[in-house]
Amino acid sequence: MPELKKSLTGLGNRQVAAVPPSAIRAVDNKISTIPGIIKLTLGEPDFAVPEHIKQATDAAIDADWSHYAPSFGYAKLRKEITDYLATTFDAHYDPQTEVVVTVGATEGIHAAIAGLFNPGDTIIIPTPTFPLYEAVATVAGLNVVLVNTAPAYLLTPQLLKTTLAAHPDAKGLVLNYPSNPTGATYTHAQLRELAAVIADTNLLVLSDEIYAELSYEEKHISLAHLLPSQTVLISGLSKSHAMTGxxxxxxxxxxxxxxxxxxxHQFMVTTAASPMMKAAEEALSPAGAGDAEAMKKVYQQRRDLMMAALTQVGFSAPKPAGAFYIFAKLPAKFGEDDVQFVYDLAEHAKVGLVPGSVFGPGGEGHVRLSYAASTKNLTEAAQRIQRFVAQKE
Known part of the structure; x- marks a missing residue:
């Protein structure tokens, strides 16, 4: 095994070195070695990709769609995206100049933050939230302002005004709704009120709406519909069509x-994979219109199953209005040490959750549970959690 030349010790990007690896993956990797564990850790739909999309993928491979695509994505896919956004969310874009196809929403977040902000710019990130935003912004040299939105888990107009009064030089704002990790989302009235405040600023909003199709109580409203001149919409097919891979x-x-x-995006990856883009064309075409709806109905049933099971043994959580996560406060007898709770639960009950503290301020003393797992596994996990809580004094 090669050893690093001693004179190169300390070489490396200091911004990258300062950012810890994904805490979610670290927890998942550590508990994965426990035999028989049921992991409710990752946002990974358990559904198979719909059959018509798999057939489109096979056809693309057979037709030799295996070469470099245009960096912004195939023209047909960009047209399918804009048609889909117009029909579903009343958000209108030019497919030639206003859409970039990325390698997942994750790469889209990287490309947007790195391409649209300068080192030293201030960006506001409401928490609890997916840790990636802060990590990418930190690596890009941005000044990150974390805003604790607990217990409602929504950025209110007043909270945004207060934050801007303290940071009047802020250039950007990240919104993620429905939320990972809380499942919270904005009603139409709430988002309109927030958009009115944003409209009076020069903030550029990165609106991550990857879970838009999994809104349970009210049809999702996109900030791109309300405030297109200040919004970069981030989305993809991983959650709506179970196409994470x-x-x-x-x-x-x-x-x-x-x-x-x-x-x-071009500098980082050149282009997304050609066969996968052909599959995405099929997913976003009228043939895929019902795919997300069928999955959403099952997620709602699973949400209700897990909410009832957790509530029975002393967890408390707002009912998720979207996505497929429950963000639950630990029963009082376990205190605030969510990390220790997660590892004890994994070891003794063989159920894997994610500590709430990894999602930033407002997450301490909570756990995130993903119900993007089979109903059979969720039922068993619920019973194991209940037994574990009941046995602990």
């Missing part, structure tokens, strides 16, 4: 911004 996401926004984000 296909790695197809997209950015949509004003053309000058897409030119910059698209340039960064």
């Amino acid at each position: 296909y790695r197809i996401g997209y950015l949509a926004g004003p053309a000058p911004l897409m030119t910059l984000a698209g340039k960064m």
